[in-house]
Amino acid sequence: MSTWDWQVFCKETTSGDVAPSCFGSGGDITYLDWLLSAWGWTLSVSVLALLVALLLGSLMGILRTTPHRGLVLLGNAWTELFRNIPLLVQIFLWYHVVPALIPPLRGVPSFILVVMGLGLFTSARISEQVRAGIQSLAGGQRMAGLAMGFTLPQTYRHVLLPMAYRIIIPPLTSESMNIIKNSSVAFAVSISELTLFALQAQEETSRGIEVYLAVSGLYFISAFAINRAALFIENRVRVPGMIGGGGH
Amino acid sequence: MLALDFAFFTPDVISGYIVKGFIFSLQLTLVAMIGGIVLGTLLALMRLSGKTWLVMPAAAYVNTMRSVPLVMVILWFFLLIPLVIGRPLGAETSALITFTLFEAAYYSEIMRAGIQSVSRGQVAAGYALGMTYRQTMGLIVLPQAFRNMLPVLLTQTIILFQDTSLVYAIGAYDLLKGFEIAGKNFNRPVETYLVAAVLYFIISFSLSMLVRKLQQRIAIVR
Numbered sequence: 001m002s003t004w005d006w007q008v009f010c011k012e013t014t015s016g017d018v019a020p021s022c023f024g025s026g027g028d029i030t031y032l033d034w035l036l037s038a039w040g041w042t043l044s045v046s047v048l049a050l051l052v053a054l055l056l057g058s059l060m061g062i063l064r065t066t067p068h069r070g071l072v073l074l075g076n077a078w079t080e081l082f083r084n085i086p087l088l089v090q091i092f093l094w095y096h097v098v099p100a101l102i103p104p105l106r107g108v109p110s111f112i113l114v115v116m117g118l119g120l121f122t123s124a125r126i127s128e129q130v131r132a133g134i135q136s137l138a139g140g141q142r143m144a145g146l147a148m149g150f151t152l153p154q155t156y157r158h159v160l161l162p163m164a165y166r167i168i169i170p171p172l173t174s175e176s177m178n179i180i181k182n183s184s185v186a187f188a189v190s191i192s193e194l195t196l197f198a199l200q201a202q203e204e205t206s207r208g209i210e211v212y213l214a215v216s217g218l219y220f221i222s223a224f225a226i227n228r229a230a231l232f233i234e235n236r237v238r239v240p241g242m243i244g245g246g247g248h
Numbered sequence: 249m250l251a252l253d254f255a256f257f258t259p260d261v262i263s264g265y266i267v268k269g270f271i272f273s274l275q276l277t278l279v280a281m282i283g284g285i286v287l288g289t290l291l292a293l294m295r296l297s298g299k300t301w302l303v304m305p306a307a308a309y310v311n312t313m314r315s316v317p318l319v320m321v322i323l324w325f326f327l328l329i330p331l332v333i334g335r336p337l338g339a340e341t342s343a344l345i346t347f348t349l350f351e352a353a354y355y356s357e358i359m360r361a362g363i364q365s366v367s368r369g370q371v372a373a374g375y376a377l378g379m380t381y382r383q384t385m386g387l388i389v390l391p392q393a394f395r396n397m398l399p400v401l402l403t404q405t406i407i408l409f410q411d412t413s414l415v416y417a418i419g420a421y422d423l424l425k426g427f428e429i430a431g432k433n434f435n436r437p438v439e440t441y442l443v444a445a446v447l448y449f450i451i452s453f454s455l456s457m458l459v460r461k462l463q464q465r466i467a468i469v470r
Contacts, residue, residue: 084452085445086410089424092441100438184317188416195319199417208327212320220315 008207009035009214031201031211038197039218045114045193046183046222050176052119053126060123061130062156075127082124088185091117095189114186122179129171133164166237173230177223184219194218256434257443265433269426272340276422277409280347284408285401287348288355293385295360306356313353319417321350326418339420343412351408358400362393399463406455410448423447 009032010022024030029037064075082090094117099105137160145155187196198215202208294306313321325346330336366389374384394401413424424444431440 080453081449084410084449084456086413086424086448088413088416089441089445089448093445096437097441181317184319185414187319195317195323195417198320198323202323202327212324212327216316216320216324219317219320223315 004210005207006210008205008210011205013204031205034201035194035197035214035218038192038194038215039222041111041186041191041193042180042183042218043222045111045118045186045191046180048115049118049122049183050179052115053122053175053179054172055123056120057123057126058130060127061134062161064127064131065134065160066152075131079124079127082120083128087118087121087182088188090121091185091189093117110189111191114183114189114191118179118182118186122175122182125175125178126172129168129175130164133168134160136167137163163239163242166234166239166242169230169234169237173227173234176226176230180219180222180226252439252442253436254439254443256436257439261430261434265430266423266426269421269423272421273409273412273423276343276347276412276415277405279344280351280408280412281405283348284351284355285359287352288357289359289390291352291356292359292363295356296363310353310356313350314357318350318411319414322346322414322417325349339415339418342418343415343420343422347408347412351404354404355401358397358404359393361400362397363389365396366392395466398466399459402459402462403456406452406459409455410452413448 007018010018010030012019012024012028012030013034014028019025019028019030022030022032024033060075060078062075063071064079066072085093091114094113095110098113099108141159141163142155145159146152150158183193184195186193187199190196194215198211201211205211291306291310294302295310297303316324322343326337326339326342329342329345370388370392371384374388379387412422415422416424419425427440427444428437431437434440
């Protein structure tokens with residue numbers, strides 16, 4: 001194996017010259033510029049998809065715990081549908097099939113389509129956790145809420161969900177870390193994110209190991225940052241006296 | 249509204265494009281499952297051995313694999329294996345090796361939980377009967393751990409089956425690739441991706457129903 005060549009990141013992508021500042025100037029960009037912009041795309045896709053997934057996943061998870069048979073069925077069907085098709089196939093469905101079947105969506109940028117694909121895929125997993133979180137609460141909590149004269153939505157808002165969400169912070173954390181990793185499939189529909197950068201920069205520079213190391217490192221840092229942020233939230237919202245509420 | 253036309257999906261097209269990919273996807277799933285569970289069990293035993301020189305490398309291996317996206321792992325191995333063995337390797341063989349080593353990390357976490365779910369008294373009983381570590385693990389702990397974790401191991405295998413589609417990154421000919429090529433050749437990408445999604449759904453959904461049934465049966469016997 002040959003020696004390391006980290007200077008590859010300071011090379012300009014079109015001319016191949018090494019830029020002294022390591023950042024491109026005069027219209028050309030270096031591989032470092034490209035890497036950082038790819039990281040930005042990875043983070044944007046992940047964060048937006050996470051928002052979609054949290055919203056829809058919570059809604060579907062809640063529906064599955066309501067006393068209404070029809071709503072339970074809807075939530076179950078949603079979850080099974082988006083859980084049992086591979087993510088890459090779902091991304092292709094959003095990219096190739098949805099715009100063909102629904103003409104108004106034809107002009108939608110592929111970035112949005114990928115966010116929807118990754119978001120809905122992850123919403124099925126989050127719906128599972130929200131459901132499990134609500135069902136893990138003692139049944140008396142719901143009855144107590146209703147007996148106090150709360151409506152069903154009020155019972156969810158003020159009694160069930162505040163506890164359920166605290167319980168499921170750990171699995172939600174790992175799902176948020178998964179979404180960073182799963183955003184890598186966006187390369188398949190030409191989103192200029194980290195994995196596509198890895199593929200193309202490897203091809204152009206033949207410095208695959210350096211390129212892959214940088215990309216893997218950025219994935220790791222991103223997931224780790226989410227992990228720390230989640231731990232911070234978990235500590236802030238902790239209820240004294242509950243399981244895990246006593247501090248470390 | 250686009251008119252869908254599935255007429256081109258003749259038995260010839262299916263046997264010409266789809267079957268080959270389907271067989272590879274199944275092969276990849278089975279090889280990675282069996283290899284992954286065997287390696288994963290070894291990794292789990294290393295992590296629970298209490299010996300630092302065994303715990304550290306196993307933990308490092310599992311955590312590294314789990315912190316990198318599978319697509320990147322596939323690309324890494326496709327780049328590194330030829331450098332190590334000194335000759336190029338086909339995408340399919342590379343995928344078989346990658347998935348086995350990658351899944352080992354995930355199966356090892358499941359087996360670790362499984363081994364920990366067996367009560368300590370069982371290990372003590374094994375030693376009290378004069379069994380060696382190997383006998384205690386092989387005859388008493390692992391069979392119970394495996395049984396307790398069977399539904400989770402199978403659920404992981406369903407995820408593995410879905411993840412095999414990611415060999416797209418190195419161009420291996422799997423089930424999804426078969427559909428993609430058929431879609432390109434007949435200029436019917438919409439229909440082929442739809443059929444691919446339905447097929448993956450039917451397989452994954454019916455397998456997960458089976459796992460759910462199995463889970464109930466195991467729970468009753470216990």
